[in-house]
Amino acid sequence: MPLLEIRNLRRAFYGLDVLRGVDLAVEPGGITGLIGPNGAGKTTLFNVVSGLVPPDAGSIRFDGQDIAGWAPDAVSRRGLVRTFQVARGFPKLSVFQHLMLYGRDQPGESLWQAIVGTRAARDREAELAEQAWATARFLRLDHLIDNPATALSGGQKKLLEIGRALMAAPRLVLLDEPTAGVNPTLQNEIGERLLELPRRGITVLLIEHDMGFIARLCDPVIVMAEGQVLTEGTFDAVRADHRVREAYLGRRAA
Amino acid sequence: MPSYLLFIATIGGIYGLLALSLNLIWGGAGMVNLGLAGFFAVGAYASGLLTTAGQVPIVAGWMAALVAGGFAGLIVTLSTTRLRQDYLAIVTLGFAEVVRLVAANEIWLTRGTDGISGIPGPWKSALGQNFNSVYFLIVVAALVVVFLVVRRIDRSPYGRALRAIREDAQVAQVAGKPVLRFKTEAFTLSAAIAGLAGALYGHFTSYIAPDLFLPLITVYIFLAVASGGTGRPAGALLGAYLVMTLLESSRFFVEWIPGTTAVQRAALKELLIAVALILVLRLKPSGVLPERIPPAPRPATGASS
Ligand SMILES: Nc1ncnc2c1ncn2[C@@H]1O[C@H](COP(=O)(O)OP(=O)(O)OP(=O)(O)O)[C@@H](O)[C@H]1O
Ligand SMILES: [Mg+2]
Numbered sequence: 208m209p210l211l212e213i214r215n216l217r218r219a220f221y222g223l224d225v226l227r228g229v230d231l232a233v234e235p236g237g238i239t240g241l242i243g244p245n246g247a248g249k250t251t252l253f254n255v256v257s258g259l260v261p262p263d264a265g266s267i268r269f270d271g272q273d274i275a276g277w278a279p280d281a282v283s284r285r286g287l288v289r290t291f292q293v294a295r296g297f298p299k300l301s302v303f304q305h306l307m308l309y310g311r312d313q314p315g316e317s318l319w320q321a322i323v324g325t326r327a328a329r330d331r332e333a334e335l336a337e338q339a340w341a342t343a344r345f346l347r348l349d350h351l352i353d354n355p356a357t358a359l360s361g362g363q364k365k366l367l368e369i370g371r372a373l374m375a376a377p378r379l380v381l382l383d384e385p386t387a388g389v390n391p392t393l394q395n396e397i398g399e400r401l402l403e404l405p406r407r408g409i410t411v412l413l414i415e416h417d418m419g420f421i422a423r424l425c426d427p428v429i430v431m432a433e434g435q436v437l438t439e440g441t442f443d444a445v446r447a448d449h450r451v452r453e454a455y456l457g458r459r460a461a
Numbered sequence: 462m463p464s465y466l467l468f469i470a471t472i473g474g475i476y477g478l479l480a481l482s483l484n485l486i487w488g489g490a491g492m493v494n495l496g497l498a499g500f501f502a503v504g505a506y507a508s509g510l511l512t513t514a515g516q517v518p519i520v521a522g523w524m525a526a527l528v529a530g531g532f533a534g535l536i537v538t539l540s541t542t543r544l545r546q547d548y549l550a551i552v553t554l555g556f557a558e559v560v561r562l563v564a565a566n567e568i569w570l571t572r573g574t575d576g577i578s579g580i581p582g583p584w585k586s587a588l589g590q591n592f593n594s595v596y597f598l599i600v601v602a603a604l605v606v607v608f609l610v611v612r613r614i615d616r617s618p619y620g621r622a623l624r625a626i627r628e629d630a631q632v633a634q635v636a637g638k639p640v641l642r643f644k645t646e647a648f649t650l651s652a653a654i655a656g657l658a659g660a661l662y663g664h665f666t667s668y669i670a671p672d673l674f675l676p677l678i679t680v681y682i683f684l685a686v687a688s689g690g691t692g693r694p695a696g697a698l699l700g701a702y703l704v705m706t707l708l709e710s711s712r713f714f715v716e717w718i719p720g721t722t723a724v725q726r727a728a729l730k731e732l733l734i735a736v737a738l739i740l741v742l743r744l745k746p747s748g749v750l751p752e753r754i755p756p757a758p759r760p761a762t763g764a765s766s
Contacts, residue, residue, distance in 0.1 A: 257635060283637035297628035300621070303757035307618070308625050309636050315618035316638075318646045322613050332618065333758075340760050352757045375637065 208271075210235040210379055210410050211256070211287075216265035216275075218255055225251045227434035229265070233379070238401060238411040240425030240442070242418075244455050247431040249414045250292050253381050257289040258282040270378060284311070286378035290385060292414070294364035296356040296371075303352045305367055306339035307332075309374035335374070342370045345400060347393065362389045369397065373409075380404070382413040386420065398424055418446075430454070467593045471665055473705035474600040477698045478658035479678070480685045481604075481611050484697035486651045487686060488752070489620060490644060491627030493550040496537070497655055497682055499557030502674035504530045504656025505663040506564060509577045512664070519583050523660045530656015531649045538648040542641055546630075557676060565671040576670025580663045596665055603661060604698070607654055612694045616755065623647055624692075681708070684734075688741045690748030699749055703741075707734050 209232035216229040225248045233239050241249055254260040256267055258279035267275040274282055288309070296305060313335070314320045315328035343349040346366040351359065359367060365388055372380050385401075386394040394417075401424060404411055415421050421428060422442045430437045430445055432454035438445060445451055479497060486492040494500075507529035508522035517525075537556055541549045564571045571577065583599065585592050614620045622643055625633040630640050663669045681704050689700020711733040715726040741749065 259631060259635070279631070279634035280637050280639050283635055288637075289635060291632075295629060295632050297625045297632065299628060299752070299754070300624060301754045301757070304621055304624075304754070308621055308633075308638075311637065313618045316622055318614070318619055318650070321617035321619035322610055324613060324617070328618065336758050337760060339757070353754060355754060371636070 209233055209268075210270060211412070212266075212268040213252075213256070214266045214268075216252070216255060216267065217263045218251060218260060219263060225434050226255065226262075226265075229431070229434070229436055231429055231436050231439070233410060233412050235378075235410050236405045236408075237426065238405065238413065238424050240421045240428040241412060241414045241431060242416070242421060242428060242445075243431035243437070244457075247454075248434040249431055250383055252431070253289050253383055253414070256282075257287065257381065283375065283377075287381070288372045288375045288377040288379075289381035290368040290372050290383055292383040292387070294361070294368050296364065296367065298357040299355050301353050301355055302343060302348050302359070302367060303336075303339055305356060305371050306342055306374050307335055309371040310335040310338070311375055338374060342374055346370045346397075362393075365389055366393075366397075373404075377409060379410045379412065382411060384414050384416065386415070386417070394420065418442075464593055467597055469705060469709050471593070471597045471600050472662075473702045474597070474604050475658050475662050475665070476682065476685065476705055477604050477701040478600075478607055478661070479655055479682045480689065480697040480701040481607050481694055482651045482654035482658065483682050484686050484691065484694060485611050485614065485654070486647050487683075488692035488697065489615065489627065490623040490647050492546075492644060492648060494553045494648070494651070495550050495676070495679055496553030496555070496557030496560075498674045498676055498678040499553070499560040500530045500533055500652040500655035501659040501662070501678065502557070502560045502564060502669075502671075503533045504659030505669045505674070506571060506577070506659075507656065508660035509580045509663040509669050510570070512581055513577060513579060519581060519664060522664070523657060526656045526660030527653045528656075530659070531653030533656070534649045534652025535645065537652070538645045542645075554676070557674070557679065561671045561674055564674070571671075574671055576668055576673075577663075578668045580667045580669065582664050582667060600661055600665075603657065607657075608694055608698060611654075615694055619643075684738050686748075688738055688745075688748055690750035690752065692752030693748075693750050696748050696750035696752075703749070704734075704738075707737050711737075 211233040213229055213231050216226050218226040229252060243249055255262045258277050261276050265275065266273050269285065269287055274285065314325060314331055320328045340349065343352050346369065348363060348366055348370065365385065369385050386397055398420060401411060426441055427439050428442050428445045429439045430451050437450055437454055438448055479501060483494060483497055486494060504526035508526040511517045511525050512519055512522040537552060541552050565574050582592055582596060588595055622638045625636065625638065626640050626643055634640055685700035685704040686697045688703055690696020711730045714733065715729045
């Protein structure tokens with residue numbers, strides 16, 4: 208059974224149909240690529256699935272439940288976490304605080320436990336702190352761990368996006384152009400690390416414009432154009448598809 | 462301590478409680494409460510009425526003030542959940558005015574603009590001259606307890622989530638935080654603290670009236686938190702005493718200026734306070750004790766290479 212199954216998802220803005228009946232399925236335990244020309248509706252799809260934008264119609268089945276129209280925090284706690292194409296965050300919070308914030312099941316987030324300072328809260332905090340350090344090291348952010356997010360470069364902000372999503376130990380992570388603006392060496396390394404995620408029980412759906420990156424990581428690859436899924440298959444099959452080429456070149460212009 | 466200083470220190474402590482209350486939600490979660498004076502009044506009236514007309518013990522009155530303040534806070538936040546964030550500021554402002562109008566007009570309950578006098582002080586007749594000293598210690602005790610509570614929150618995962626909500630509530634939701642729960646709880650606790658401050662005020666001066674809860678108090682507390690340091694309990698507390706000191710010292714200062722009428726002196730006093738606070742914020746834009754980023758605990762294993 209697919210981990211994520213989207214049926215006939217629709218969403219319009221100001222009369223412009225941005226999602227025009229999206230149908231797609233993501234099987235558990237892999238890295239699925241989502242590609243398509245600028246404005247195809249990829250980010251909008253992430254916005255709707257993650258609950259930031261309610262759908263006009265359609266269903267989103269995640270892990271056996273229809274989450275269409277759920278609040279973003281409920282979707283997130285259910286195990287579906289997304290990152291942002293244009294990095295967003297909490298300007299005055301440090302890298303460490305960003306990572307810690309995404310940790311799941313924190314007893315210290317209950318007002319009462321925060322005030323009395325329970326053992327459970329302390330233990331969980333220590334556990335998460337260890338994970339946060341490991342994540343920061345992996346993303347080469349450990350030397351910046353006490354820096355506020357405003358003090359990070361564009362690429363480092365993107366890295367922090369990935370890091371904090373992983374801290375949530377999600378079942379499915381939606382990465383929106385995770386390595387845009389990241390230098391090639393680190394991009395390669397991140398690619399390597401992303402390949403490990405399915406083994407840790409994390410399924411990945413990622414948007415990317417870098418075709419080399421997609422070719423190396425993703426199977427299958429889903430192609431979106433003009434608010435619909437155009438086709439799906441292995442990278443080579445998709446690349447050979449003339450409709451995909453047309454979509455990228457601009458069918459309407461031709 | 463001269464009784465005048467003791468009086469100032471006690472009122473300063475009560476302002477300190479209000480500053481801690483405001484800092485919890487404004488510094489902590491970015492929620493603007495322009496009706497702080499209203500919650501202060503709710504607590505003062507709850508305890509004042511219960512201990513005079515209601516004849517309950519003073520401590521029960523204080524507890525009731527906590528509950529009444531918190532309950533008012535809960536109602537105000539819940540009624541604004543469907544509105545955009547800036548509406549909370551407007552609703553709280555309106556709330557404080559409503560409280561003042563009710564206090565002034567529901568004469569059967571509040572004795573209107575005459576106010577409530579004869580609010581009992583703890584062991585007042587037995588203590589005689591020492592009442593002010595003992596009451597100061599009571600206020601300090603309340604201040605210490607509230608300070609420790611809000612500082613714990615500030616340094617906990619709860620405080621971290623509140624800060625995240627302050628910076629970007631939508632991303633905080635993506636991080637899985639139930640924003641509404643955090644905001645409602647924090648605002649309720651903050652309003653409860655303001656209510657307690659109100660009760661402590663009433664039992665100290667033994668008299669409360671609608672005119673004592675003007676929006677000017679809210680303004681003073683905002684100035685206190687902003688100049689002391691938003692987002693840091695110690696800063697808020699320092700700011701409260703800073704504002705209190707300014708308020709009182711400017712009063713002496715203007716007395717020395719010859720050839721001024723009482724009205725002019727009052728206006729000069731306000732002007733001096735404004736100038737002083739502008740100076741503080743010019744020199745220290747994030748307050749005297751600005752918010753700090755707590756350093757990440759270093760891993761004990763030392764496996765960092
Ligand atoms: N909130 C919104 N209001 C109005 N229009 C929107 C909104 N969100 C998206 N759109 C429109 O939807 C279309 C698709 O945008 P989207 O960001 O989903 O594209 P994308 O596939 O992610 O493109 P890119 O590869 O450039 O990131 C665009 O034309 C955009 O203007
Ligand atoms: Mg996009």
